[in-house]
Amino acid sequence: MEDTLVLIKHANFTPEDSSTRRRNQRILTTKNNKYMRKIEELANEWLRFFHDKKLQEEKNKSIVKEEVSAERLRKSKGKRLQSTTFVVKNVSKKRKVPKKGECPPVVTNEITQRLNEFIVNEMKGTDVKLVIQKTLYKSDTLKTQNRLNMPFNQLETNQFLTEDERQIVVSDVPKENNIEVSLLGPTLEMYKLKMELTMWFIFSTYNYVLKTNWYQFWYDNKQHLKEGSKIQVWSFRRNQWLCFVIVCVEKPGGIGDVI
Structure with missing residues:
Protein backbone atom coordinates (compact mmCIF):
# COMPACT_ATOMS: atom_id res chain seq x y z
CA MET A 1 0.00 0.00 0.00
CA SER A 62 -17.93 14.55 -77.40
CA ILE A 63 -15.20 16.58 -79.11
CA VAL A 64 -13.73 13.41 -80.62
CA LYS A 65 -17.16 12.34 -81.91
CA GLU A 66 -17.72 15.74 -83.53
CA GLU A 67 -14.27 15.61 -85.14
CA VAL A 68 -14.97 12.10 -86.46
CA SER A 69 -18.35 13.21 -87.83
CA ALA A 70 -16.73 16.23 -89.48
CA GLU A 71 -14.05 14.02 -91.03
CA ARG A 72 -16.67 11.58 -92.34
CA LEU A 73 -18.67 14.47 -93.80
CA ARG A 74 -15.55 15.86 -95.46
CA LYS A 75 -14.72 12.50 -97.02
CA SER A 76 -18.31 12.00 -98.17
CA LYS A 77 -18.34 15.25 -100.16
CA GLY A 78 -18.00 14.59 -103.86
CA LYS A 79 -19.00 10.94 -103.42
CA ARG A 80 -22.33 9.23 -103.95
CA LEU A 81 -24.09 8.20 -100.76
CA GLN A 82 -24.48 4.45 -100.40
CA SER A 83 -28.00 4.75 -99.04
CA THR A 84 -30.61 7.46 -98.58
CA THR A 85 -33.32 5.33 -97.00
CA PHE A 86 -32.99 7.36 -93.78
CA VAL A 87 -34.10 10.42 -95.73
CA VAL A 88 -37.09 8.91 -97.49
CA LYS A 89 -38.34 6.39 -94.92
CA ASN A 90 -41.23 8.69 -93.94
CA VAL A 91 -42.11 9.64 -97.51
CA SER A 92 -45.13 7.91 -98.98
CA LYS A 93 -43.20 6.91 -102.09
CA LYS A 94 -39.78 7.43 -103.58
CA ARG A 95 -39.45 10.02 -106.28
CA LYS A 96 -36.99 10.72 -109.00
CA VAL A 97 -35.17 14.00 -108.53
CA PRO A 98 -35.42 15.85 -111.86
CA LYS A 99 -32.29 16.86 -113.69
CA LYS A 100 -31.72 20.52 -114.53
CA GLY A 101 -32.89 20.10 -118.10
CA GLU A 102 -36.07 18.35 -116.97
CA CYS A 103 -37.28 21.18 -114.73
CA PRO A 104 -40.50 22.85 -115.93
CA PRO A 105 -40.39 26.45 -117.16
CA VAL A 106 -40.47 29.16 -114.53
CA VAL A 107 -43.97 30.41 -113.77
CA THR A 108 -44.46 34.14 -114.27
CA ASN A 109 -47.88 35.54 -113.40
CA GLU A 110 -49.64 38.19 -111.33
CA ILE A 111 -48.42 36.55 -108.13
CA THR A 112 -44.74 36.81 -109.03
CA GLN A 113 -45.21 40.36 -110.31
CA ARG A 114 -46.99 41.44 -107.13
CA LEU A 115 -44.29 39.73 -105.06
CA ASN A 116 -41.47 41.57 -106.81
CA GLU A 117 -43.22 44.91 -106.38
CA PHE A 118 -43.85 44.24 -102.69
CA ILE A 119 -40.20 43.34 -101.98
CA VAL A 120 -38.80 46.39 -103.79
CA ASN A 121 -41.36 49.04 -102.88
CA GLU A 122 -42.66 48.04 -99.45
CA MET A 123 -39.85 45.93 -97.98
CA LYS A 124 -37.15 48.16 -99.50
CA GLY A 125 -35.41 44.97 -100.55
CA THR A 126 -32.46 44.79 -102.92
CA ASP A 127 -30.70 42.09 -104.95
CA VAL A 128 -33.95 40.21 -105.58
CA LYS A 129 -33.35 36.76 -107.11
CA LEU A 130 -35.41 33.67 -107.87
CA VAL A 131 -33.53 30.85 -106.12
CA ILE A 132 -35.67 27.85 -107.00
CA GLN A 133 -39.03 26.72 -108.30
CA LYS A 134 -39.99 23.29 -106.99
CA THR A 135 -42.84 21.00 -106.03
CA LEU A 136 -43.61 20.88 -102.34
CA TYR A 137 -43.22 17.20 -101.48
CA LYS A 138 -44.52 15.32 -98.46
CA SER A 139 -41.01 15.21 -96.96
CA ASP A 140 -41.05 19.04 -96.98
CA THR A 141 -44.11 19.00 -94.70
CA LEU A 142 -43.08 16.37 -92.15
CA LYS A 143 -42.36 17.37 -88.56
CA THR A 144 -39.71 14.63 -88.33
CA GLN A 145 -37.82 16.19 -91.26
CA ASN A 146 -38.32 19.87 -90.32
CA ARG A 147 -36.57 21.26 -93.41
CA LEU A 148 -37.18 22.58 -96.90
CA ASN A 149 -34.91 20.98 -99.48
CA MET A 150 -33.53 23.07 -102.35
CA PRO A 151 -31.46 20.71 -104.56
CA PHE A 152 -28.54 22.26 -106.42
CA ASN A 153 -29.61 20.70 -109.72
CA GLN A 154 -32.94 22.57 -109.54
CA LEU A 155 -31.62 26.00 -108.57
CA GLU A 156 -32.33 28.95 -110.84
CA THR A 157 -29.30 30.72 -109.37
CA ASN A 158 -26.50 29.87 -106.97
CA GLN A 159 -25.34 33.48 -106.66
CA PHE A 160 -27.45 34.68 -103.74
CA LEU A 161 -24.83 34.27 -100.99
CA THR A 162 -21.85 36.48 -100.23
CA GLU A 163 -18.45 34.81 -100.18
CA ASP A 164 -18.38 34.87 -96.37
CA GLU A 165 -21.84 33.28 -96.17
CA ARG A 166 -20.87 30.62 -98.70
CA GLN A 167 -17.77 29.70 -96.67
CA ILE A 168 -19.95 29.21 -93.60
CA VAL A 169 -22.55 26.91 -95.18
CA VAL A 170 -19.93 24.72 -96.89
CA SER A 171 -17.92 24.34 -93.67
CA ASP A 172 -17.24 20.81 -92.40
CA VAL A 173 -17.63 21.89 -88.76
CA PRO A 174 -20.99 20.70 -87.35
CA LYS A 175 -23.20 23.35 -85.73
CA GLU A 176 -21.09 26.11 -87.25
CA ASN A 177 -22.20 25.75 -90.88
CA ASN A 178 -25.52 27.59 -90.48
CA ILE A 179 -26.42 31.19 -91.16
CA GLU A 180 -29.47 32.84 -89.67
CA VAL A 181 -31.93 34.26 -92.20
CA SER A 182 -35.34 35.91 -92.20
CA LEU A 183 -38.31 34.35 -93.98
CA LEU A 184 -41.22 36.14 -95.57
CA GLY A 185 -44.34 33.97 -95.78
CA PRO A 186 -46.94 33.58 -98.54
CA THR A 187 -49.10 36.20 -96.79
CA LEU A 188 -46.18 38.67 -97.15
CA GLU A 189 -45.55 38.90 -93.41
CA MET A 190 -42.08 38.40 -91.95
CA TYR A 191 -42.08 35.20 -89.91
CA LYS A 192 -41.38 35.76 -86.21
CA LEU A 193 -39.31 32.62 -85.53
CA LYS A 194 -35.65 32.08 -86.32
CA MET A 195 -34.73 30.22 -89.53
CA GLU A 196 -31.34 28.86 -90.60
CA LEU A 197 -29.78 28.06 -93.96
CA THR A 198 -27.20 25.31 -94.40
CA MET A 199 -26.05 22.73 -96.96
CA TRP A 200 -26.65 18.95 -96.89
CA PHE A 201 -25.75 16.10 -99.22
CA ILE A 202 -28.90 14.02 -99.82
CA PHE A 203 -30.71 12.48 -102.77
CA SER A 204 -27.29 12.08 -104.45
CA THR A 205 -26.81 15.83 -104.74
CA TYR A 206 -26.01 18.86 -102.65
CA ASN A 207 -28.95 20.79 -101.26
CA TYR A 208 -29.45 24.15 -99.64
CA VAL A 209 -31.73 23.55 -96.66
CA LEU A 210 -33.97 25.87 -94.68
CA LYS A 211 -34.34 24.40 -91.21
CA THR A 212 -34.71 25.00 -87.44
CA ASN A 213 -38.34 26.25 -87.40
CA TRP A 214 -39.34 25.20 -90.89
CA TYR A 215 -42.09 22.79 -89.85
CA GLN A 216 -43.74 25.41 -87.64
CA PHE A 217 -43.57 27.90 -90.51
CA TRP A 218 -45.15 25.39 -92.90
CA TYR A 219 -47.84 24.48 -90.33
CA ASP A 220 -48.75 28.14 -89.82
CA ASN A 221 -49.06 28.56 -93.62
CA LYS A 222 -50.31 25.11 -94.64
CA GLN A 223 -53.48 26.54 -96.19
CA HIS A 224 -51.20 28.26 -98.74
CA LEU A 225 -48.42 25.63 -98.95
CA LYS A 226 -50.21 22.37 -99.64
CA GLU A 227 -48.40 19.17 -100.56
CA GLY A 228 -48.05 18.97 -104.34
CA SER A 229 -48.09 22.75 -104.78
CA LYS A 230 -45.55 24.44 -107.02
CA ILE A 231 -43.65 27.00 -104.98
CA GLN A 232 -40.98 29.57 -105.64
CA VAL A 233 -38.26 30.63 -103.21
CA TRP A 234 -36.86 34.12 -103.74
CA SER A 235 -33.93 35.77 -101.98
CA PHE A 236 -33.37 39.45 -101.29
CA ARG A 237 -31.37 41.73 -99.03
CA ARG A 238 -32.80 44.04 -96.43
CA ASN A 239 -30.14 46.29 -94.91
CA GLN A 240 -27.62 43.71 -96.16
CA TRP A 241 -29.42 40.96 -94.18
CA LEU A 242 -30.26 37.83 -96.19
CA CYS A 243 -33.98 37.15 -96.46
CA PHE A 244 -36.09 34.59 -98.30
CA VAL A 245 -39.68 34.64 -99.40
CA ILE A 246 -41.79 31.60 -100.26
CA VAL A 247 -44.87 31.83 -102.40
CA CYS A 248 -47.20 29.30 -104.02
CA VAL A 249 -47.43 29.95 -107.78
CA GLU A 250 -49.51 26.90 -108.61
CA LYS A 251 -51.67 24.75 -106.33
CA PRO A 252 -52.25 21.03 -106.98
CA GLY A 253 -55.42 21.92 -108.89
CA GLY A 254 -53.44 24.20 -111.23
CA ILE A 255 -54.55 27.51 -109.69
CA GLY A 256 -52.04 29.93 -108.21
CA ASP A 257 -52.17 31.36 -104.69
CA VAL A 258 -53.49 34.81 -103.90
CA ILE A 259 -51.26 37.44 -102.28
Whole structure:
Protein backbone atom coordinates (compact mmCIF):
# COMPACT_ATOMS: atom_id res chain seq x y z
CA MET A 1 0.00 0.00 0.00
CA GLU A 2 2.78 2.39 0.93
CA ASP A 3 4.63 1.49 -2.26
CA THR A 4 1.51 2.39 -4.29
CA LEU A 5 1.16 5.78 -2.58
CA VAL A 6 4.80 6.52 -3.27
CA LEU A 7 4.39 5.71 -6.95
CA ILE A 8 1.27 7.93 -7.22
CA LYS A 9 2.98 10.82 -5.48
CA HIS A 10 6.11 10.38 -7.57
CA ALA A 11 4.05 10.40 -10.79
CA ASN A 12 2.26 13.56 -9.67
CA PHE A 13 -1.00 11.74 -10.38
CA THR A 14 -4.25 13.27 -9.25
CA PRO A 15 -7.44 11.14 -9.54
CA GLU A 16 -10.18 12.71 -11.72
CA ASP A 17 -13.36 13.85 -10.11
CA SER A 18 -16.67 13.79 -12.04
CA SER A 19 -16.45 17.43 -13.27
CA THR A 20 -12.92 16.92 -14.59
CA ARG A 21 -14.00 13.74 -16.37
CA ARG A 22 -16.89 15.56 -18.10
CA ARG A 23 -14.60 18.42 -19.13
CA ASN A 24 -12.10 15.98 -20.61
CA GLN A 25 -14.88 14.21 -22.48
CA ARG A 26 -16.03 17.51 -23.96
CA ILE A 27 -12.49 18.31 -25.09
CA LEU A 28 -12.18 14.88 -26.68
CA THR A 29 -15.56 15.25 -28.39
CA THR A 30 -14.56 18.68 -29.77
CA LYS A 31 -11.32 17.28 -31.13
CA ASN A 32 -13.14 14.34 -32.70
CA ASN A 33 -15.63 16.67 -34.36
CA LYS A 34 -12.77 18.76 -35.73
CA TYR A 35 -11.08 15.68 -37.17
CA MET A 36 -14.38 14.45 -38.65
CA ARG A 37 -15.00 17.81 -40.35
CA LYS A 38 -11.51 17.71 -41.79
CA ILE A 39 -12.07 14.15 -43.09
CA GLU A 40 -15.40 15.23 -44.59
CA GLU A 41 -13.75 18.21 -46.35
CA LEU A 42 -11.06 15.95 -47.80
CA ALA A 43 -13.69 13.46 -48.96
CA ASN A 44 -15.70 16.23 -50.67
CA GLU A 45 -12.56 17.48 -52.41
CA TRP A 46 -11.90 14.00 -53.78
CA LEU A 47 -15.52 13.67 -54.92
CA ARG A 48 -15.30 17.02 -56.74
CA PHE A 49 -12.02 15.96 -58.32
CA PHE A 50 -13.45 12.71 -59.71
CA HIS A 51 -16.67 14.47 -60.79
CA ASP A 52 -14.72 17.13 -62.71
CA LYS A 53 -12.50 14.45 -64.21
CA LYS A 54 -15.55 12.51 -65.41
CA LEU A 55 -17.08 15.64 -66.96
CA GLN A 56 -13.81 16.41 -68.74
CA GLU A 57 -13.62 12.86 -70.10
CA GLU A 58 -17.19 13.09 -71.40
CA LYS A 59 -16.40 16.47 -72.99
CA ASN A 60 -13.31 15.03 -74.66
CA LYS A 61 -15.36 12.10 -76.00
CA SER A 62 -17.93 14.55 -77.40
CA ILE A 63 -15.20 16.58 -79.11
CA VAL A 64 -13.73 13.41 -80.62
CA LYS A 65 -17.16 12.34 -81.91
CA GLU A 66 -17.72 15.74 -83.53
CA GLU A 67 -14.27 15.61 -85.14
CA VAL A 68 -14.97 12.10 -86.46
CA SER A 69 -18.35 13.21 -87.83
CA ALA A 70 -16.73 16.23 -89.48
CA GLU A 71 -14.05 14.02 -91.03
CA ARG A 72 -16.67 11.58 -92.34
CA LEU A 73 -18.67 14.47 -93.80
CA ARG A 74 -15.55 15.86 -95.46
CA LYS A 75 -14.72 12.50 -97.02
CA SER A 76 -18.31 12.00 -98.17
CA LYS A 77 -18.34 15.25 -100.16
CA GLY A 78 -18.00 14.59 -103.86
CA LYS A 79 -19.00 10.94 -103.42
CA ARG A 80 -22.33 9.23 -103.95
CA LEU A 81 -24.09 8.20 -100.76
CA GLN A 82 -24.48 4.45 -100.40
CA SER A 83 -28.00 4.75 -99.04
CA THR A 84 -30.61 7.46 -98.58
CA THR A 85 -33.32 5.33 -97.00
CA PHE A 86 -32.99 7.36 -93.78
CA VAL A 87 -34.10 10.42 -95.73
CA VAL A 88 -37.09 8.91 -97.49
CA LYS A 89 -38.34 6.39 -94.92
CA ASN A 90 -41.23 8.69 -93.94
CA VAL A 91 -42.11 9.64 -97.51
CA SER A 92 -45.13 7.91 -98.98
CA LYS A 93 -43.20 6.91 -102.09
CA LYS A 94 -39.78 7.43 -103.58
CA ARG A 95 -39.45 10.02 -106.28
CA LYS A 96 -36.99 10.72 -109.00
CA VAL A 97 -35.17 14.00 -108.53
CA PRO A 98 -35.42 15.85 -111.86
CA LYS A 99 -32.29 16.86 -113.69
CA LYS A 100 -31.72 20.52 -114.53
CA GLY A 101 -32.89 20.10 -118.10
CA GLU A 102 -36.07 18.35 -116.97
CA CYS A 103 -37.28 21.18 -114.73
CA PRO A 104 -40.50 22.85 -115.93
CA PRO A 105 -40.39 26.45 -117.16
CA VAL A 106 -40.47 29.16 -114.53
CA VAL A 107 -43.97 30.41 -113.77
CA THR A 108 -44.46 34.14 -114.27
CA ASN A 109 -47.88 35.54 -113.40
CA GLU A 110 -49.64 38.19 -111.33
CA ILE A 111 -48.42 36.55 -108.13
CA THR A 112 -44.74 36.81 -109.03
CA GLN A 113 -45.21 40.36 -110.31
CA ARG A 114 -46.99 41.44 -107.13
CA LEU A 115 -44.29 39.73 -105.06
CA ASN A 116 -41.47 41.57 -106.81
CA GLU A 117 -43.22 44.91 -106.38
CA PHE A 118 -43.85 44.24 -102.69
CA ILE A 119 -40.20 43.34 -101.98
CA VAL A 120 -38.80 46.39 -103.79
CA ASN A 121 -41.36 49.04 -102.88
CA GLU A 122 -42.66 48.04 -99.45
CA MET A 123 -39.85 45.93 -97.98
CA LYS A 124 -37.15 48.16 -99.50
CA GLY A 125 -35.41 44.97 -100.55
CA THR A 126 -32.46 44.79 -102.92
CA ASP A 127 -30.70 42.09 -104.95
CA VAL A 128 -33.95 40.21 -105.58
CA LYS A 129 -33.35 36.76 -107.11
CA LEU A 130 -35.41 33.67 -107.87
CA VAL A 131 -33.53 30.85 -106.12
CA ILE A 132 -35.67 27.85 -107.00
CA GLN A 133 -39.03 26.72 -108.30
CA LYS A 134 -39.99 23.29 -106.99
CA THR A 135 -42.84 21.00 -106.03
CA LEU A 136 -43.61 20.88 -102.34
CA TYR A 137 -43.22 17.20 -101.48
CA LYS A 138 -44.52 15.32 -98.46
CA SER A 139 -41.01 15.21 -96.96
CA ASP A 140 -41.05 19.04 -96.98
CA THR A 141 -44.11 19.00 -94.70
CA LEU A 142 -43.08 16.37 -92.15
CA LYS A 143 -42.36 17.37 -88.56
CA THR A 144 -39.71 14.63 -88.33
CA GLN A 145 -37.82 16.19 -91.26
CA ASN A 146 -38.32 19.87 -90.32
CA ARG A 147 -36.57 21.26 -93.41
CA LEU A 148 -37.18 22.58 -96.90
CA ASN A 149 -34.91 20.98 -99.48
CA MET A 150 -33.53 23.07 -102.35
CA PRO A 151 -31.46 20.71 -104.56
CA PHE A 152 -28.54 22.26 -106.42
CA ASN A 153 -29.61 20.70 -109.72
CA GLN A 154 -32.94 22.57 -109.54
CA LEU A 155 -31.62 26.00 -108.57
CA GLU A 156 -32.33 28.95 -110.84
CA THR A 157 -29.30 30.72 -109.37
CA ASN A 158 -26.50 29.87 -106.97
CA GLN A 159 -25.34 33.48 -106.66
CA PHE A 160 -27.45 34.68 -103.74
CA LEU A 161 -24.83 34.27 -100.99
CA THR A 162 -21.85 36.48 -100.23
CA GLU A 163 -18.45 34.81 -100.18
CA ASP A 164 -18.38 34.87 -96.37
CA GLU A 165 -21.84 33.28 -96.17
CA ARG A 166 -20.87 30.62 -98.70
CA GLN A 167 -17.77 29.70 -96.67
CA ILE A 168 -19.95 29.21 -93.60
CA VAL A 169 -22.55 26.91 -95.18
CA VAL A 170 -19.93 24.72 -96.89
CA SER A 171 -17.92 24.34 -93.67
CA ASP A 172 -17.24 20.81 -92.40
CA VAL A 173 -17.63 21.89 -88.76
CA PRO A 174 -20.99 20.70 -87.35
CA LYS A 175 -23.20 23.35 -85.73
CA GLU A 176 -21.09 26.11 -87.25
CA ASN A 177 -22.20 25.75 -90.88
CA ASN A 178 -25.52 27.59 -90.48
CA ILE A 179 -26.42 31.19 -91.16
CA GLU A 180 -29.47 32.84 -89.67
CA VAL A 181 -31.93 34.26 -92.20
CA SER A 182 -35.34 35.91 -92.20
CA LEU A 183 -38.31 34.35 -93.98
CA LEU A 184 -41.22 36.14 -95.57
CA GLY A 185 -44.34 33.97 -95.78
CA PRO A 186 -46.94 33.58 -98.54
CA THR A 187 -49.10 36.20 -96.79
CA LEU A 188 -46.18 38.67 -97.15
CA GLU A 189 -45.55 38.90 -93.41
CA MET A 190 -42.08 38.40 -91.95
CA TYR A 191 -42.08 35.20 -89.91
CA LYS A 192 -41.38 35.76 -86.21
CA LEU A 193 -39.31 32.62 -85.53
CA LYS A 194 -35.65 32.08 -86.32
CA MET A 195 -34.73 30.22 -89.53
CA GLU A 196 -31.34 28.86 -90.60
CA LEU A 197 -29.78 28.06 -93.96
CA THR A 198 -27.20 25.31 -94.40
CA MET A 199 -26.05 22.73 -96.96
CA TRP A 200 -26.65 18.95 -96.89
CA PHE A 201 -25.75 16.10 -99.22
CA ILE A 202 -28.90 14.02 -99.82
CA PHE A 203 -30.71 12.48 -102.77
CA SER A 204 -27.29 12.08 -104.45
CA THR A 205 -26.81 15.83 -104.74
CA TYR A 206 -26.01 18.86 -102.65
CA ASN A 207 -28.95 20.79 -101.26
CA TYR A 208 -29.45 24.15 -99.64
CA VAL A 209 -31.73 23.55 -96.66
CA LEU A 210 -33.97 25.87 -94.68
CA LYS A 211 -34.34 24.40 -91.21
CA THR A 212 -34.71 25.00 -87.44
CA ASN A 213 -38.34 26.25 -87.40
CA TRP A 214 -39.34 25.20 -90.89
CA TYR A 215 -42.09 22.79 -89.85
CA GLN A 216 -43.74 25.41 -87.64
CA PHE A 217 -43.57 27.90 -90.51
CA TRP A 218 -45.15 25.39 -92.90
CA TYR A 219 -47.84 24.48 -90.33
CA ASP A 220 -48.75 28.14 -89.82
CA ASN A 221 -49.06 28.56 -93.62
CA LYS A 222 -50.31 25.11 -94.64
CA GLN A 223 -53.48 26.54 -96.19
CA HIS A 224 -51.20 28.26 -98.74
CA LEU A 225 -48.42 25.63 -98.95
CA LYS A 226 -50.21 22.37 -99.64
CA GLU A 227 -48.40 19.17 -100.56
CA GLY A 228 -48.05 18.97 -104.34
CA SER A 229 -48.09 22.75 -104.78
CA LYS A 230 -45.55 24.44 -107.02
CA ILE A 231 -43.65 27.00 -104.98
CA GLN A 232 -40.98 29.57 -105.64
CA VAL A 233 -38.26 30.63 -103.21
CA TRP A 234 -36.86 34.12 -103.74
CA SER A 235 -33.93 35.77 -101.98
CA PHE A 236 -33.37 39.45 -101.29
CA ARG A 237 -31.37 41.73 -99.03
CA ARG A 238 -32.80 44.04 -96.43
CA ASN A 239 -30.14 46.29 -94.91
CA GLN A 240 -27.62 43.71 -96.16
CA TRP A 241 -29.42 40.96 -94.18
CA LEU A 242 -30.26 37.83 -96.19
CA CYS A 243 -33.98 37.15 -96.46
CA PHE A 244 -36.09 34.59 -98.30
CA VAL A 245 -39.68 34.64 -99.40
CA ILE A 246 -41.79 31.60 -100.26
CA VAL A 247 -44.87 31.83 -102.40
CA CYS A 248 -47.20 29.30 -104.02
CA VAL A 249 -47.43 29.95 -107.78
CA GLU A 250 -49.51 26.90 -108.61
CA LYS A 251 -51.67 24.75 -106.33
CA PRO A 252 -52.25 21.03 -106.98
CA GLY A 253 -55.42 21.92 -108.89
CA GLY A 254 -53.44 24.20 -111.23
CA ILE A 255 -54.55 27.51 -109.69
CA GLY A 256 -52.04 29.93 -108.21
CA ASP A 257 -52.17 31.36 -104.69
CA VAL A 258 -53.49 34.81 -103.90
CA ILE A 259 -51.26 37.44 -102.28
